[in-house]
Amino acid sequence: MLAFAFLLIVIFGFILTTPTHAAPIDDQFQAWLQTDLWPEAKSKGISKKTFDAAFLGVKPNLKLPDLVMPGEKPTTPQKQHQAEFGPPADYFAEKIIRAVTSGGRSREGANARVLGLIEKRYGVPGEIVLAIWGRETGFGAAKMPYDAFEVLGTDAFMSTKKDFFRTEVLAALEIVERGLAPVNAMKSSWAGALGQPQFMPTSFLKHAVDFDGDGRPDIWNSTPDVLASIANYLVHYGWVRGRGWGTEVTVPANVSCSLEGPDQGKKISDWVAMGIRRVDGKAFAASELKAEGFLLMPAGRSGPAFVVTPNFYVIKQYNNSDLYGLFIGHAADRIAKGDTTFVGTWGAVGDLHRSDIAALQRALEAKGYDVGSADGLPGFKTRRSIGIWQAKNGKPATCFPDAGLVAQLK
Incomplete structure (x- = not known):
């Protein structure tokens, strides 16, 4: 009887300590x-x-990322789930970008008439549309x-x-x-x-178009519908007809990397007056000098720098990542002009866990800095907050998180 009573206690204790969400x-x-x-x-x-x-x-698929079991509180995941949040050098690996650029060029001729009509209607260059199509689903080859x-x-x-x-x-x-x-x-x-453009369902309902005239938008099987839907999406978010996405530049040491971001735009002529130059040695077009541009340094001082147009931030509406926007713009340039690489090189950065970056962001927030969100993702607000903190504390401004900086600020 004692043994039986003990067994009941063990079973009852097991029931009490087993998470209630596990079985049901x-x-x-x-x-x-x-x-x-x-x-x-x-x-x-x-x-x-x-x-x-x-x-x-x-x-329910419990293998999906960023889930919170019923009754539990959310935490910042330690690992990244998207390539855009990893080391920039990996994201721009030549074999990855060449697959998009070579595939885009091979499809440019086959779809020239459709791309021409799309550009006439929407004002979005065919190379941009092709780059997004290639990046999202390998021109429709990727299986969902x-x-x-x-x-x-x-x-x-x-x-x-x-x-x-x-x-x-x-x-x-x-x-x-x-x-x-x-x-x-x-x-x-x-x-x-x-589908092939990788639209969320709400985006499908808002932006998918019937461009082949068969009576319904088909982003699964119709190439004209796929390409036109991508262009329509970009136009909805403000694509400026006649402007590109941006260009790689050199940024002098006396120009702070903390000046980047879509809320710190200047006339491109002002950036030029500060000593910023195109890496190809060409002058900015006269029409561009009068227009607004933005400094982009996606790896801080540990990577290439760019002056981008509002169209860059339209591309980011497709995927809210600076690296994604840069990949699309760069791939589009290569589709149009041939394969060239960035002049600037990517440093050995970007391999921290999201949880480490989130801890750094919370530390900066506690000091009064605007990092956007302590989500573990080093966006432009986090990068420039790092640069400002570094300068105030007598350190070289790198504008990008690293292990030493995390240790200092945690």
């Missing part, structure tokens, strides 16, 4: 679908037939391995950005409800992006 997470997800998501979907005109077909057999409703449903249920993904999963249901795509075509990336 699938049940919690199904309950959330029916009692939380379905009522809102119904109110937005989604039929029960569409809803049930979309989530038939769907369970995920069920969009599994990804979007999981993230709406338990990610760190539940509200964002709730909007997206409702938009995905609308796509199916309106007959724009069947449920079995709704395959996505791990982030829930759809």
